[in-house]
Amino acid sequence: MAHELRGRAAIIGIGTTPGWENPGMNSLDQLAVAVSAACDDAGIAVSDIDGLFAATLSEFFPKLSVAEYLGLRPAYMDGTNIGGSSFVGHLLPALMALDAGLCKVACICYGSDQRSQGARLKSLSERMNWEADFEPRSPISGYALATARHMHEFGTTREQLAEVAVAARAWARLNPQAYVRDALYIEDVLASRMVSDPLSLLDCCLVTDGGGALILVRADRARDSRKPAVYVLGAASATTHRQISSMPDLTRTAAAASGARAFSMSGLRPEDVDLLQLYDAFTINPILFLEDLGFCAKGEGGPFVSGGRIAPGGALPVNTNGGGLSCCHPGMYGIFALIEAVTQLRGDAGDRQVAEPSIALAHGNGGQLSSQVTALLGTVQTL
Numbered sequence: 345m346a347h348e349l350r351g352r353a354a355i356i357g358i359g360t361t362p363g364w365e366n367p368g369m370n371s372l373d374q375l376a377v378a379v380s381a382a383c384d385d386a387g388i389a390v391s392d393i394d395g396l397f398a399a400t401l402s403e404f405f406p407k408l409s410v411a412e413y414l415g416l417r418p419a420y421m422d423g424t425n426i427g428g429s430s431f432v433g434h435l436l437p438a439l440m441a442l443d444a445g446l447c448k449v450a451c452i453c454y455g456s457d458q459r460s461q462g463a464r465l466k467s468l469s470e471r472m473n474w475e476a477d478f479e480p481r482s483p484i485s486g487y488a489l490a491t492a493r494h495m496h497e498f499g500t501t502r503e504q505l506a507e508v509a510v511a512a513r514a515w516a517r518l519n520p521q522a523y524v525r526d527a528l529y530i531e532d533v534l535a536s537r538m539v540s541d542p543l544s545l546l547d548c549c550l551v552t553d554g555g556g557a558l559i560l561v562r563a564d565r566a567r568d569s570r571k572p573a574v575y576v577l578g579a580a581s582a583t584t585h586r587q588i589s590s591m592p593d594l595t596r597t598a599a600a601a602s603g604a605r606a607f608s609m610s611g612l613r614p615e616d617v618d619l620l621q622l623y624d625a626f627t628i629n630p631i632l633f634l635e636d637l638g639f640c641a642k643g644e645g646g647p648f649v650s651g652g653r654i655a656p657g658g659a660l661p662v663n664t665n666g667g668g669l670s671c672c673h674p675g676m677y678g679i680f681a682l683i684e685a686v687t688q689l690r691g692d693a694g695d696r697q698v699a700e701p702s703i704a705l706a707h708g709n710g711g712q713l714s715s716q717v718t719a720l721l722g723t724v725q726t727l
Contacts, residue, residue, distance in 0.1 A: 346611030347578070351727045353439040353450075354566035354573035357386025357559030358683045364523040364552035364672040367460045371402040371555075372413045374674075375455025378555035379414060386559040387570035388449060393559075394418050395447030397434035399425040401456060401675045410453065420447040427710020428623055429581070430454075431556075431679035432717040436579040442562045452682075455555035456674035472587050481540055484548060484626070486588035486712030488540035491628040493594040495542060497643065500631065502542055504646035506533035508627040509546050509669050511655035516666025518656060518696035523552050524670045533627075547627040549668035549677070556679040558686070563727075574686045575727060577703070578610030578720040588712040595643075598716040599636035599707060606705075606718040607638075614638040617720070618701035619661040619688055621681035623709035624668045630654070633707055634662075637718065661698045664688060678708030678717070685721050702726050 359381025361374050369377075375398070383390050396411055396418040403409040407423035410416075420441045426433055431452050438450040472482070480486065494500045510530055516522035528546070536546040566573035582598035582605070585591045607613060614637065622630045631645030639660065640648040654662035663669075665684040668677040685704035687693050702725055708717040 347609040349439055349443060350577050350610055351575045352563050353442045353560050354563050354575045355558050355560050355686050355721070356566050356569035356571065356573050357382040357388070358686050359383070359385055359557045360680070360683060361553070361555045364554045364674070365459055366457065366553040369457060369460070369553070371400055371455045371457045372409065373455070374457060374553060374555035375400070375410060375453050375557070376413060378455060378557040379451060379453050382451070382557035382559050385571060388559065390414055391416070392449045393451045395420040395438060395441050395450035397422045397438055397450060397452040398454065399423060399430040399676070400454060401458070418447065426581070426715035428625065428676040428678045429708025429710040429715045429717040430676060432579070432682060432706055432708035432719050433581050433715070435576055435719050436581070438560050439576050439579065442560060448561065450560040451557060452560070452679065453555070453557040454676060454679045456676065457553050458675045459551050459553045474587050474589050483712050484540040484543060487626040487628055488543045489588060490594045490632070490713060491542055491626070494628060494631070497595055498646065500646035502534055503530055504650055505547055505627040505631070506530040507649045508624065508630050508654070509533050511649065511652065511658070512624060512663050512667045512669040514655045515664050515696055516670035519665050519671060522666040522671040523550055543626055549625045549673040550670070552672045552674050554672050554674035556683050558679065558682060572690045573724060574689045574721050575724065576719065577612065577722045577726060578606040579718070580605030580609060581715065581717040583715050586711065586714055591713060595632070597632050597636050597713050599633050599718065602716045602718040603637040606720055610720040612703065612720055617703050617705045619664060619698050619704050621663060621685045621704065621706040623677055623681060623707060624663055625673070625677065625709065627669070629709060630662060632713070637705070637707065656696065664693065664696050664698060681706040681708060682719065689721060689723050
């Protein structure tokens, strides 16, 4: 039986920066541009926001800095930072705050100037005490470790990993806003420079600037929204570790737990989902998440993504904007998975539009496979 909070709040506005390389704009500048765009999309003023949910890689007190920058005095705030999944994670407290009447208009937002700052990860992360002495190349070393174990245990190949990057690029070629849109083939991925064995350069996400924002209201207020409302049907988070050396099993993520809880809350099953937006910081990520979320059995992710199954024209559309591998990746990608899910459910995706979707899954990942958050979104017909 679905949870009583199912569908009690809806996303009525989305916005991003116009591009993914914005020199001269700091992270708060880019966040503010995205918030303004989301408010315009929702037909509200920025001053209408009274529930603020923000995380950044640059601000130690993000909700305070963002509130000050936007000129807001919110009634409800949440600055929880669990990495790139933070914004998918913010959906549940936003839903609860709206339903409880603690705020009327919630905004989830993010901005980053990572590329303009020399394309290096700007982070407030603490020292990884159990790992630092070994001088890993974080975060890629952790993902390479998980990839190598998956290859050893299940026979996953580099060609299968490359299928993920090639599918993402095929979607990006249909997206005029994607940062990289030139053709990509499996041979290109295999021939690209090795960064952390077995992951090569084209197995890794982009490094871009960018901002994104979502506007949510209670479902009863969403009926009069300017654009078709997209309803939060289920959301859940889970974790198994902070440092990759403490991960109980390198081939099994906490997405198994977050996915199960999100599906339970929504009353849905994997076969009900029309499209997926999966945090693809590296090509191993979608393979792991497809397995752990129940779209294929453990160990079968490599064969599952092969043959164009997740590419345009394939049986299961995944990362239809190009994902973090080809569309954008400003340090923390999760909010853009949500924005693309909303875009698709509204029918506003242009050449990359999936035919008549009603249910989308967006999944966020943070740290080194450390935090996992799953959200199920649906059109009004799913209520």
